[in-house]
Amino acid sequence: MTPEESNVYSTEDATKKLRLRRSRMSSAQVHSTCQPYKTGRKFSCRISSLIVGSDTINKIYNLPPPLSENKNYFRHIKPTTMNLSFLSMRVKSFRCATSGIIQATKTELNLRIHFAAVTAVTAAGFILGLSQQEWIAILLLFALVISLELINTSFEKLCDVIDPEYNNPVKKIKDIAAGAVLWSTVIAVIAGIIIFAPKLLIIFK
Structure with missing residues (x-):
């Protein structure tokens, strides 16, 4: 067996062992060992996303779906609040315009x-x-x-x-x-x- 073939087999064995270890871990353990924004373990999180799936990782970290799946990205977190804010601004603009007409009529x-x-x-x-x-x-x-x-x-x-x-x-x-x-x-x-x-x-x- 050549050195290149031994490296390939060793990499495959390591990947299988890692998958087996991750599959036996609970979601809480995955959450504690995979915190990219606090510990910087981006590589381990990528491996975890490959094993348990990106949807599970998004649910663990309460992340929005990717832009390819979420066209309305900026309303993902609080769409109701943003809609109410938009409507309130339109009502305020209408009131200001009406007030301008009334003031001009008076003067x-x-x-x-x-x-x-x-x-x-x-x-x-x-x-x-x-x-x-x-x-x-x-x-x-x-x-x-x-x-x-x-x-x-x-x-x-x-x-x-x-x-x-x-x-x-x-x-x-x-x-x-x-x-x-x-x-x-x-x-x-x-x-x-x-x-x-x-x-x-x-x-x-």
Whole structure:
């Protein structure tokens, strides 16, 4: 027998003995002798995982499954808590957005005028019986005008914080933002005339 063959047989015998020893050990003994994060026995843990299986080792150390088996890895430990945190953050964001609309309505006269116009146009639409396409156009115009007014208000507040004193560049920024609101309002009025004028002419005839 050559030296190479004797080395192969000795390695196989050692592996068989190690497997037999590990198979006679309890799970508590495996846990006490295989602690990679405390004792650094990575090689013995690899041998143990080959013998008892990686699933058993994961259960002993309370480890998550590998990423190949667990696509939702970051929610493995506490998925319920993370879902509740996600929902609570969305609710908080919704409350902050609603609070911003309320604060802008309280402080800005133009925004209150826009909301009054939205209420009047909505009531007129129900009375005159607008079609589905006309309602879609009206709602889009509502969203456009109100959104631009809110953006204009936020720009004005931001400019006041940056430079409370009169400043010509800041004035230009405010004027441009207000011009966007004016332009959208003019277009909305023209579209409203196109939609409501034929219906009003039929009623008054």
